[in-house]
Amino acid sequence: MSLGSRVPRRLLFVIAGTLLLTVTALAWLMLRTSHANFLTAPVRRGDIQVLVQATGKLEAIKSISVGAQVSGQITTLHVVNGDRVEKGQLIAEIDDSNQNNELRIAQAALRVFKAQRTAKVAALKKATLAYQRQQLLWRNNASSRKAYEEADTDLTTVRAGIDELDARIVQANIKVDKEKVNLSYTRVTAPVAGTVVAVIAHEGQTVNAVQSAPIIVKLAQLDTMTVKTQISEADITRITPNQPLFFTIFAEPDHPYHARLRVIEQAPESLNRDEDTTRTDSTSNAAVYYNALFDVPNPDHRLRINMTAQVSLIVDDVKDTLLIPAAALIHSEGKGHYTLQVLVKGKPVERHVKIGLNNFVDAQVLSGLQAGEQVILSQDEPPATGV
Numbered sequence: 001m002s003l004g005s006r007v008p009r010r011l012l013f014v015i016a017g018t019l020l021l022t023v024t025a026l027a028w029l030m031l032r033t034s035h036a037n038f039l040t041a042p043v044r045r046g047d048i049q050v051l052v053q054a055t056g057k058l059e060a061i062k063s064i065s066v067g068a069q070v071s072g073q074i075t076t077l078h079v080v081n082g083d084r085v086e087k088g089q090l091i092a093e094i095d096d097s098n099q100n101n102e103l104r105i106a107q108a109a110l111r112v113f114k115a116q117r118t119a120k121v122a123a124l125k126k127a128t129l130a131y132q133r134q135q136l137l138w139r140n141n142a143s144s145r146k147a148y149e150e151a152d153t154d155l156t157t158v159r160a161g162i163d164e165l166d167a168r169i170v171q172a173n174i175k176v177d178k179e180k181v182n183l184s185y186t187r188v189t190a191p192v193a194g195t196v197v198a199v200i201a202h203e204g205q206t207v208n209a210v211q212s213a214p215i216i217v218k219l220a221q222l223d224t225m226t227v228k229t230q231i232s233e234a235d236i237t238r239i240t241p242n243q244p245l246f247f248t249i250f251a252e253p254d255h256p257y258h259a260r261l262r263v264i265e266q267a268p269e270s271l272n273r274d275e276d277t278t279r280t281d282s283t284s285n286a287a288v289y290y291n292a293l294f295d296v297p298n299p300d301h302r303l304r305i306n307m308t309a310q311v312s313l314i315v316d317d318v319k320d321t322l323l324i325p326a327a328a329l330i331h332s333e334g335k336g337h338y339t340l341q342v343l344v345k346g347k348p349v350e351r352h353v354k355i356g357l358n359n360f361v362d363a364q365v366l367s368g369l370q371a372g373e374q375v376i377l378s379q380d381e382p383p384a385t386g387v
Contacts, residue, residue, distance in 0.1 A: 040343050040374040041325050043365065049317040050359045052238055054292075056229030056247065056309040060220035061295060063305075064192060066091060067215045068207040069185040070099060077203045079217060085190040092216050094207070096186040103179035110172035117165040120158060127155040194219035197305060220305065225298045229311045230289035231264070238315050239264060239292060247296075247309040257296050257303075261313065265291040316357055322365035326358055328375040336366070341376040348376055 068074075072094040079091050134151035137143030198218040201207065207214040227247065231239055241263060246256040268288050292313075296303065329338045336355050341348040353368030369375070 094186040099183040106175040
């Protein structure tokens, strides 16, 4: 056989092989495009919590404004912002010249009344003797009735004068005590132990306690903080005292603080501002929030006044249970029953399941699935044939 007769046969084999590869590739592409891609997630074991989210503000568990109760110039201020003070510790001194003078005047008036009483007591003795003498003379007809009655009147007058002075002495003692208290007010002391969180007044400033209640410093007890969080009326029935919770602050978003709810206020905060609770104007359509308060230890004072707290109140939780993404639930059949799709051998199979807790991120599986099964979350579009 010549070379010319063999070339067409080899070319025929090449063409046949090329056609076979082309048909195979086209078949594979058609098969590939006929099946969708599924986004799945495994059924897993884990913990689930149902939470009510709210925002709160941190406050000191107790805060006190320490003010001046007498008028005068602040001569010395003994604290600065951030100082720790004990109960009774001296905070500020006010010029006590006026208070000292008022005390001396009151004490002098008391001495005058006491001296007057001493004189009246001597006069009482004299009037008593005169009365007794006139009484004896009158009984023996040695004196007139008029002289006897005058002696009796003098005795009664002296006794009344002593009673009056006794009352004045009581008043004078009260006045002295009052001025002593006013003098003590010139030394402003801490009513409780705490931390100075604000210094309002300064040395040399004149305070007027008559027209106002001037504040010198503000104290706060920071070892325990109170968080006041606002709960929407849509969630308030799910919240109860002693309910567990946790919160974070912006400075430490990965450090949760744990506590329990102490109290839920019975009326919304707006009630404290509105005198008329039956108003029907446009403000009555505003959202209603109730204050819920809880306390958290703060031994290192990392938590500060007016910080924002991102609060999560735990309504319910279950440990070590079967979980699936809530997005896998397709249709609710009521009373916790749902339908979803499970990927079995590459194909979606409808499955009926019973769900317990559902926080709209994860859902607790009570029945219908086993750990490790793949639930379908979504179905992707088939890839383009030219890709």
